[in-house]
Amino acid sequence: SQTIHQWPATLVQPVGSPLSLECTVEGTSNPNLYWYRQAAGRGLQLLFYSVGIGQISSEVPQNLSASRPQDRQFILSSKKLLLSDSGFYLCAWSVRDPGTQYFGPGTRLLVL
Amino acid sequence: ELKVEQNPLFLSMQEGKNYTIYCNYSTTSDRLYWYRQDPGKSLESLFVLLSNGAVKQEGRLMASLDTKARLSTLHITAAVHDLSATYFCAVDSMRFGAGTRLTVKP
DSSP states (O other): OOEEEEEOSEEEEOTTOOEEEEEEEESOSSOEEEEEEEOTTOOEEEEEEEEETTEEEESSOSSEEEEEEETTEEEEEESSOOGGGOEEEEEEEESSSSSOOEEOOOEEEEEO | OOOEEEEOSEEEEETTOOEEEEEEESSOOSOEEEEEEOTTSOEEEEEEEOSTTOEEEETTEEEEEETTTTEEEEEEOSOOGGGOEEEEEEETTTEEOOOEEEEEEO
């Protein structure tokens, strides 16, 4: 069966510090991968999606970036965090696009 | 740009009552997804609707899709407290509505 992992689960970072969130998927090959951000009490904002290694599509211009160094690994990064980067970050995978997405447990980020 | 609108955004209902959540979208699509999110948790898939007129049911929830009207509904029958959660619809897999926060009160 397929599983998706995200870490860390919770992160508190100062403004201006770097960020690296990791997401890995097990039990499937060549998944589509997605990063979303959810502000408190709000909907999901698509940040990045990837259909293969090294292929990243960005949805929203901002100080975040994403990379896919391996087939089942998706990394979200920032060089300098802003207060507005606080939120709940969710990674998801799907077999194809469009298709049902399967979400990871999420990372709760608080930037102070 | 594809827009996905859900209403209501907040819904408080009593146990045993029926209600419907609406999901409207702005461009042609024949795939519509419903997800559930419990407080502080991630999202889990509820239904996938793949064609016009599709209807799916599980327990007290029933989802339907009208691609001509660009409308999907999630109907709740005889609500129970365990259904309290936020429900999201999504179009074309990646475009989510703002969510409907449902609270079922005894």
